[in-house]
Amino acid sequence: MNKYYSLEKLFHMNFDIENEYNNRINSPSTSITSLKINPFIKGVRKPVEYPLFIFNSAELILILEKIYTNSAEIIAKQSMLPKVAQEKFFNLLLINELQSTNEIESIHSSKKEISAALTNKSDSPNIKRFFGLVKLYSYLYKDITISDPLDFRKIYDTLVSDEVDKKDKLDGKIFRKDGVKVYSGNDIIHHGIQKEEDILRALSDLITFIQDSKLPQLYKTFISHYFFEYIHPFYDGNGRVGRFLLANSLTSIVDKYTAITLSYSINRNKNKYYKSFKKTSHPLNKGDMTLFVKENSELLVSGQEHILSFLTENIQKMTTATDYLNNNIRDETLKNILYILLQSHLFSAKDDLITHRELAEILEITTKTLNKYLSDNEDKITVIKKKPKIYTLSEAFLSEIFE
Numbered sequence: 184m185n186k187y188y189s190l191e192k193l194f195h196m197n198f199d200i201e202n203e204y205n206n207r208i209n210s211p212s213t214s215i216t217s218l219k220i221n222p223f224i225k226g227v228r229k230p231v232e233y234p235l236f237i238f239n240s241a242e243l244i245l246i247l248e249k250i251y252t253n254s255a256e257i258i259a260k261q262s263m264l265p266k267v268a269q270e271k272f273f274n275l276l277l278i279n280e281l282q283s284t285n286e287i288e289s290i291h292s293s294k295k296e297i298s299a300a301l302t303n304k305s306d307s308p309n310i311k312r313f314f315g316l317v318k319l320y321s322y323l324y325k326d327i328t329i330s331d332p333l334d335f336r337k338i339y340d341t342l343v344s345d346e347v348d349k350k351d352k353l354d355g356k357i358f359r360k361d362g363v364k365v366y367s368g369n370d371i372i373h374h375g376i377q378k379e380e381d382i383l384r385a386l387s388d389l390i391t392f393i394q395d396s397k398l399p400q401l402y403k404t405f406i407s408h409y410f411f412e413y414i415h416p417f418y419d420g421n422g423r424v425g426r427f428l429l430a431n432s433l434t435s436i437v438d439k440y441t442a443i444t445l446s447y448s449i450n451r452n453k454n455k456y457y458k459s460f461k462k463t464s465h466p467l468n469k470g471d472m473t474l475f476v477k478e479n480s481e482l483l484v485s486g487q488e489h490i491l492s493f494l495t496e497n498i499q500k501m502t503t504a505t506d507y508l509n510n511n512i513r514d515e516t517l518k519n520i521l522y523i524l525l526q527s528h529l530f531s532a533k534d535d536l537i538t539h540r541e542l543a544e545i546l547e548i549t550t551k552t553l554n555k556y557l558s559d560n561e562d563k564i565t566v567i568k569k570k571p572k573i574y575t576l577s578e579a580f581l582s583e584i585f586e
Contacts, residue, residue: 191467233470253487283450298534343420351418375415444486539572
């Protein structure tokens with residue numbers, strides 16, 4: 184049997200799953216973790232306990248190879264971008280990621296609001312509530328150490344505490360003191376660990392696993408993500424905290440662009456994402472993490488392919504447009520202005536286009552000089568916002584470039 188099936192599926196195919204489980208758990212290709220779960224079905228937790236394990240299947244190895252190959256290609260392609268394009272493209276992905284991680288939890292946040300929070304351009308209470316989210320994600324590439332259960336609470340306080348309803352505020356010493364249920368429609372699909380002392384113990388076990396496990400980093404990252412959501416230490420906000428921790432772990436494994444596109448991929452494949460948790464927790468699957476890691480790795484690949492497709496298309500447009508500017512624009516200052524606006528047009532989120540002030544600073548020219556060029560070239564440059572001043576290339580000029 185080349186394809187790796189869940190034990191639950193094999194049970195329904197009339198296989199002897201006890202024998203298959205013993206074969207898997209005792210295989211030289213299997214890694215048994217120090218983490219243990221009580222499986223559950225229809226929200227009912229079973230008294231039996233299983234260690235989480237992963238079988239290093241051929242399918243899994245091929246997906247991991249694809250992730251690392253894609254990551255190397257993304258690094259190579261983004262290095263071809265000029266500075267403004269790199270910065271705007273990173274912001275574009277980050278805005279998509281932050282909006283997606285909220286949307287997965289049915290938290291409404293527009294790209295405009297996230298962009299304003301990212302650039303700290305508004306004092307609106309509706310936007311200020313996202314400052315913590317943006318602030319924490321800006322720390323992704325710094326050293327965020329999880330060495331104590333309290334560190335999970337600190338992340339929660341920064342990331343989501345302002346978004347949590349009063350009824351869901353934490354009431355334990357550090358985490359929740361009562362049980363929590365997770366629903367899908369009217370059905371209970373999960374019970375978090377019940378008592379705060381058990382939550383603390385399980386989070387300590389998770390920290391030990393992260394620090395001591397000899398598993399490949401990507402395996403460890405996805406297994407940790409599952410186990411954190413299994414613990415469910417908060418009444419609300421577990422998903423957003425868990426996905427932040429996942430993105431943070433990925434930054435030490437793959438390129439930064441891949442790391443901040445997973446929530447975007449999950450949001451486009453929510454059914455697959457949630458099913459992967461449900462299947463892993465099913466009693467018949469006995470703690471097998473293999474398909475969870477595989478399916479979430481596939482979501483990561485999906486995000487990478489989206490990045491590569493975008494980069495390939497827009498790098499080609501950049502090349503075409505640059506050739507046009509070099510062949511048709513003689514004034515070097517005008518050419519530089521158009522080149523910066525081109526990068527912003529191709530690689531920015533709609534609400535993160537380059538501003539008048541940023542343009543003057545990048546080009547190191549006075550506002551008076553910039554204004555003269557902008558007013559003298561209204562056939563090529565269009566104002567789309569007055570406060571702050573934001574310009575972009577005109578549709579007529581773009582048509583001329585890409586005809």
